[in-house]
């Protein structure tokens with residue numbers, strides 16, 4: 001398949017003033033009639049009239065009422081058209097029932113729904129399916145179902161039909177249609193200017209009582225976007241629909257968001273604290289897209305980070321405001337390192353704004369989303385809060401209704417601040433995680449910090465230029481008092497030094513506070529200094545980071561030198577665990593060990609070939625040592641962190657439960673799961689039940705729980721997803737592949753459902769030691785399933801293939817086995833464009 005390049009962008013030759021669609025729904029043969037008013041685009045070069053269309057059967061087409069015979073191809077049609085404005089009409093037939101790719105119009109449990117981002121609309125009808133073509137839509141839905149929904153406001157309805165009008169011009173990827181046997185959980189919101197908005201969350205009957213938290217999150221999001229960004233909602237109704245079969249988390253279709261049901265439905269009995277937090281964040285994310293994505297959209301798919309980076313940044317700000325900024329920042333960085341750093345340091349590395357792609361679905365990545373959000377956070381630090389607010393106002397003002405670019409985005413910051421951001425733009429074009437080496441010097445009251453930045457080569461980019469790196473720094477004196485509050489150093493050169501004067505003693509530096517830039521900081525730091533910062537740093541992120549670095553140093557030495565767990569670390573761990581001045585959520589995060597994948601990457605970076613078994617054993621050993629060291633404190637802490645009263649998903653109680661979970665998991669190492677079994681039996685909420693279940697599985701005492709959990713929850717698909725995934729996540733390395741394989745024969749294993757597929761095959765790829773078991777069984781198992789799923793759902797299959805992206809870190813045997821699997825996939829006949837591109841890049 002051919003690559004598409006950013007540099008080849010040309011505007012479409014026409015604009016569309018109006019779209020009218022009629023759907024006659026039928027599972028095997030849905031008819032779609034379109035009437036589209038085209039007007040020549042004076043700004044575009046002259047070109048052939050081409051409409052995208054895939055897997056749609058053309059019944060007839062007319063131009064200005066006269067039948068025409070277009071030339072059809074696999075990807076669309078061309079047709080002779082008049083010089084000036086004209087009206088295109090066509091009728092096509094599509095088959096939603098057979099659509100297992102879950103892109104375009106498809107069916108999920110008897111309900112019709114759509115997913116059009118990025119290029120699914122072309123599977124619904126012939127259309128210029130590109131984001132820079134924006135138009136107002138009117139949609140008539142006909143079908144023998146009680147609920148018939150589309151974008152915008154309801155404009156008319158009757159028996160078996162409904163008509164929707166969306167006055168806001170939008171690109172086709174924001175189109176949505178839903179029809180089914182649905183019930184609404186309803187509420188309303190009054191905007192700052194007094195406009196009444198009906199809010200509905202549409203779910204299957206029986207799920208209505210699981211919508212209150214999502215609704216509450218929606219109302220808080222609407223209010224927050226008014227308060228913080230001055231953005232009001234712009235339609236009379238906002239609908240959300242929960243569907244069980246969905247490739248992604250959720251989708252921001254104008255006025256009709258469609259969600260993977262796992263990010264909507266929650267009750268204390270069935271959803272964990274983490275589920276609640278994710279629901280809040282994703283409801284907010286999709287709602288915030290109404291301004292950053294929908295009112296201002298992307299000119300082309302290379303600009304995806306324009307809407308995603310900004311919207312992730314906004315949802316992170318929101319979650320921080322709703323919960324705790326310190327905890328949220330640590331969680332976001334954990335995720336960034338786990339997913340984006342991993343991507344950025346392997347064969348799939350690409351810039352935040354890629355310059356070419358074969359299949360755009362492969363670029364909905366941690367780099368575009370999470371690094372895209374980091375870039376905005378850096379921009380805000382560099383210009384300051386007031387200028388950020390000014391620039392955003394200008395962005396909304398200047399670009400409302402536009403399909404914009406990163407250049408437009410940067411320009412509003414330049415115009416609002418008078419700064420030249422030319423160098424900053426490299427964050428969008430250079431892939432790879434910059435390494436920041438630090439050295440320091442103290443002389444005569446002057447403290448000097450010297451930095452060197454270097455970004456490793458990534459595919460297609462051998463040479464990197466220096467980037468603008470905001471380095472937030474504070475200084476402590478040896479008593480632990482802050483002698484220099486946080487200041488942001490602006491590094492622009494490859495090597496640069498900064499001085500602090502008037503100091504009476506050599507300070508202890510706290511560098512990259514708040515994780516002010518997405519870089520890897522290298523500095524020789526003693527365990528004592530890390531322990532000092534863990535105890536005294538006033539910056540909560542760096543306080544946590546000091547403990548994390550300490551744990552990482554210890555684990556890496558345990559792996560590569562087979563040392564004993566260090567006493568200094570265990571003492572520091574205990575100090576944090578029992579420090580009642582610290583937020584329990586923070587303590588839980590500070591007590592967590594770095595992931596095995598993270599250790600593997602760090603070993604690899606330091607020139608050591610990581611052995612996943614050795615890492616697994618060292619992590620186990622360290623956990624046991626920690627459990628022994630804290631033994632006297634654990635029962636007490638466990639009791640202290642109980643949450644009296646009815647379950648509340650708020651951050652305070654969730655933090656206590658998180659710490660209690662950490663304590664329980666340590667306790668289980670010493671009591672063989674006795675306390676966990678008690679908690680499992682007594683739990684009245686899913687957080688407590690699942691954490692007990694995990695502890696039992698992790699010490700190999702989970703058999704009874706596996707059986708009883710299934711019996712209790714067999715009718716709740718979202719909970720059964722957890723049942724599948726937890727077993728695989730905690731399987732012993734040599735048993736992981738066999739267990740996963742056995743679970744795929746379970747009667748509830750529905751491989752065409754993406755959530756269920758991920759709960760087994762995805763969990764396998766996240767169980768580091770199990771996935772990399774030296775037998776290679778997991779590699780073969782994963783490849784078999786990727787091949788099978790690719791035939792039905794290329795998008796989800798391709799995403800899951802990233803399990804192999806780290807393959808070059810490992811020893812020759814493992815590399816050989818993974819390469820063989822990648823080559824086996826590549827050799828399949830009829831491989832999708834999605835999978836073909838991914839495998840090709842990984843084999844690179």
Ligand code: DPP
Pocket residue numbers: 117248250251252285286308
């Ligand atoms: N645009 C969606 C989201 O990120 C993904 N398709 O919310």
Ligand code: ZN
Pocket residue numbers: 285289307308311
């Ligand atoms: Zn998004």
